[in-house]
Amino acid sequence: MRVGVPKEIKVHEYRVGLTPGAVREYVHAGHEVVVETEAGAGIGATDEVYRAAGARIAASAAEIFATADMIVKVKEPQPGEWAQLRPGQILFTYLHLAADPEQARGLIASGCTAIAYETVTDARGGLPLLAPMSEVAGRLSIEAAGGALQRHRGGRGLLLGGVPGVQPAHVVALGGGVVGTHAARMAAGLGASVTVLDRSLPRLRELDELFEGRVRTRYSTLAAVEQEVFSADAVIGAVLVPGASAPRLVTRAMLKSMKPGSVIVDVAIDQGGCFETSHATTHAEPTYEVDGIIHYCVANMPGAVPLTSSEALNNATLPFGLALAAKGLAAVAENPHLRAGLNVHRGRFTHKAVAESLGLPYAPAEQAIAA
Numbered sequence: 172m173r174v175g176v177p178k179e180i181k182v183h184e185y186r187v188g189l190t191p192g193a194v195r196e197y198v199h200a201g202h203e204v205v206v207e208t209e210a211g212a213g214i215g216a217t218d219e220v221y222r223a224a225g226a227r228i229a230a231s232a233a234e235i236f237a238t239a240d241m242i243v244k245v246k247e248p249q250p251g252e253w254a255q256l257r258p259g260q261i262l263f264t265y266l267h268l269a270a271d272p273e274q275a276r277g278l279i280a281s282g283c284t285a286i287a288y289e290t291v292t293d294a295r296g297g298l299p300l301l302a303p304m305s306e307v308a309g310r311l312s313i314e315a316a317g318g319a320l321q322r323h324r325g326g327r328g329l330l331l332g333g334v335p336g337v338q339p340a341h342v343v344a345l346g347g348g349v350v351g352t353h354a355a356r357m358a359a360g361l362g363a364s365v366t367v368l369d370r371s372l373p374r375l376r377e378l379d380e381l382f383e384g385r386v387r388t389r390y391s392t393l394a395a396v397e398q399e400v401f402s403a404d405a406v407i408g409a410v411l412v413p414g415a416s417a418p419r420l421v422t423r424a425m426l427k428s429m430k431p432g433s434v435i436v437d438v439a440i441d442q443g444g445c446f447e448t449s450h451a452t453t454h455a456e457p458t459y460e461v462d463g464i465i466h467y468c469v470a471n472m473p474g475a476v477p478l479t480s481s482e483a484l485n486n487a488t489l490p491f492g493l494a495l496a497a498k499g500l501a502a503v504a505e506n507p508h509l510r511a512g513l514n515v516h517r518g519r520f521t522h523k524a525v526a527e528s529l530g531l532p533y534a535p536a537e538q539a540i541a542a
């Protein structure tokens with residue numbers, strides 16, 4: 172198969188769909204890999220390094236979209252990209268369609284086969300292609316919160332861990348999955364007081380064992396969210412219902428109860444966000460203020476640390492990408508976990524939660540592939 176890797180064009184996105192190490196694996200397996208010139212600039216991988224790994228370098232993204240059987244990216248296609256996708260072409264990348272009806276329409280119109288990293292599943296009920304970026308974003312969320320809490324950035328002027336004799340900040344994670352766990356680990360490691368809320372009791376039990384009392388856990392009821400948000404200095408939005416729009420847990424009224432200069436980091440913004448007052452921002456201008464509360468809502472947080480993120484992402488995507496390159500659509504048909512990643516195929520939505528969030532009809536993946 173001919174596999175194409177365009178340079179990412181989202182604002183301040185420095186990751187790359189295939190690292191040179193991954194290119195070598197595809198080439199070793201007998202595939203042709205075409206990489207856009209400078210695609211690896213954000214991770215310091217020159218065209219020469221990609222050539223040495225076996226790639227051919229293309230002068231433009233247009234050449235890649237016109238000739239590749241499968242496009243491997245990081246971020247959801249931007250308008251100029253989805254316009255170039257074709258029927259029969261596989262797109263393998265993050266999509267987050269529930270929060271992006273315009274892109275959803277573009278993918279439907281293109282006729283392509285779009286597999287979303289974030290809904291591919293594993294045998295343990297996890298999301299193996301979302302997890303590595305959630306690990307990165309969860310850890311980064313505490314760096315973002317710590318920065319935004321500084322006075323000259325509009326924050327309360329509070330050090331996350333405090334110092335001996337002075338109270339630390341209170342950090343609340345809404346959601347105790349991968350993002351919430353990694354945020355809690357970082358915050359607790361810095362000495363902050365940390366509470367994680369989740370509506371899964373088994374998950375809260377796991378967290379209780381994992382953190383051995385250094386992190387409090389709380390079942391996520393309306394009242395618990397209200398109380399924790401009220402007392403928090405920083406709230407991390409980390410909930411997810413796979414494929415669907417994020418549940419809106421924090422209303423504007425709750426926000427008003429927070430102390431001025433407190434911070435929210437809505438990591439779940441890529442699925443629409445879990446705060447009523449959230450809207451997506453970019454690394455160019457990551458924060459804004461509503462009712463005295465600093466909002467950080469960057470939808471591609473891991474793009475800020477592309478060396479770590481590209482490698483972590485490729486470690487997870489490689490086996491799935493190789494299966495797609497070897498078998499094409501047959502890999503989706505035979506592997507239920509890849510099939511869970513199929514969001515759009517030949518003009519139809521094939522993921523139930525995605526279609527329901529968009530209020531649009533869907534066809535089960537098996538049916539759409541067989542048609």
Ligand SMILES: NC(=O)C1=CN([C@@H]2O[C@H](COP(=O)(O)OP(=O)(O)OC[C@H]3O[C@@H](n4cnc5c(N)ncnc54)[C@H](O)[C@@H]3O)[C@@H](O)[C@H]2O)C=CC1
Pocket residue numbers: 289301302304305306308345346347348349350351368369370371374391409410411412417418420437438439440441442469470471472473
């Ligand atoms: N902004 C960014 O750059 C990035 C955003 N993300 C996003 O972060 C979000 C979280 O991802 P993960 O931690 O990997 O998901 P996850 O599936 O590991 O964890 C989500 C948790 O939310 C809990 N949950 C669901 N509904 C809830 C509710 N109503 N109340 C309390 N808890 C609830 C679930 O039980 C689960 O434990 C996703 O939207 C993901 O796309 C991930 C990476 C980067």
Ligand SMILES: CC(=O)C(=O)O
Pocket residue numbers: 265267289301304305441470471472473474
């Ligand atoms: C998960 C995601 O959207 C990202 O890493 O940007």
Ligand SMILES: [Mg+2]
Pocket residue numbers: 265267441470471472
């Ligand atoms: Mg994102």
